[in-house]
Amino acid sequence: GESVGLHLPTLSVQEGDNSIINCAYSNSASDYFIWYKQESGKGPQFIIDIRSNMDKRQGQRVTVLLNKTVKHLSLQIAATQPGDSAVYFCAENQGGSEKLVFGKGTKLTVNP
Amino acid sequence: EPEVTQTPSHQVTQMGQEVILRCVPISNHLYFYWYRQILGQKVEFLVSFYNNEISEKSEIFDDQFSVERPDGSNFTLKIRSTKLEDSAMYFCASSDLAVTNTGELFFGEGSRLTVL
Numbered sequence: 548g549e550s551v552g553l554h555l556p557t558l559s560v561q562e563g564d565n566s567i568i569n570c571a572y573s574n575s576a577s578d579y580f581i582w583y584k585q586e587s588g589k590g591p592q593f594i595i596d597i598r599s600n601m602d603k604r605q606g607q608r609v610t611v612l613l614n615k616t617v618k619h620l621s622l623q624i625a626a627t628q629p630g631d632s633a634v635y636f637c638a639e640n641q642g643g644s645e646k647l648v649f650g651k652g653t654k655l656t657v658n659p
Numbered sequence: 660e661p662e663v664t665q666t667p668s669h670q671v672t673q674m675g676q677e678v679i680l681r682c683v684p685i686s687n688h689l690y691f692y693w694y695r696q697i698l699g700q701k702v703e704f705l706v707s708f709y710n711n712e713i714s715e716k717s718e719i720f721d722d723q724f725s726v727e728r729p730d731g732s733n734f735t736l737k738i739r740s741t742k743l744e745d746s747a748m749y750f751c752a753s754s755d756l757a758v759t760n761t762g763e764l765f766f767g768e769g770s771r772l773t774v775l
Contacts, residue, residue, distance in 0.1 A: 593763050
């Protein structure tokens with residue numbers, strides 16, 4: 548069945564450190580992946596996405612890595628700031644479907 | 660910056676009552692969605708809507724649920740007879756392109772539904 552999950556439910560880092568949030572997926576037919584950030588009391592906010600024909604994509608302070616061999620997705624945040632504290636979800640999409648399947652989320656806490 | 664707006668922010672209702680959650684998507688968007696998030700759990704897809712009809716729905720979206728775009732701006736989710744397990748945060752989202760075409764979903768801040 549479909550399953551998108553995360554290895555760790557919480558992650559605590561020091562301000563200025565780099566953060567790595569991981570995600571495993573099981574649907575090998577998924578070809579589009581997105582990372583969302585959800586701050587307390589708000590809706591998910593798009594961070595970065597990647598299609599399955601790529602293995603790396605960079606944005607501003609964020610990088611997404613995709614390893615299709617082991618069905619693994621990661622989000623790297625450089626120089627983590629207190630404003631990065633939130634719950635991070637990975638989501639997957641299978642071509643032809645409008646549905647995003649979300650993982651359970653990792654709560655990132657940035658300590659000053 | 661354009662945003663998706665949802666009302667009410669919180670609604671408390673009795674089991675068996677009808678509830679309508681309202682959303683105003685971003686004005687030039689063509690694809691509309693409802694997701695829900697039970698407290699502490701992951702975000703779950705309910706339904707997608709395009710060209711005035713449902714394009715896809717999940718097994719959660721049973722006959723008790725319906726969606727409507729009554730005019731050019733609103734997008735509503737109706738739950739006909741609420742159950743305790745319908746208690747959740749309901750998120751509306753919209754995009755200008757289909758998800759499968761790398762359309763970025765913009766989510767509203769959610770409507771919290773509490774069924775007593």
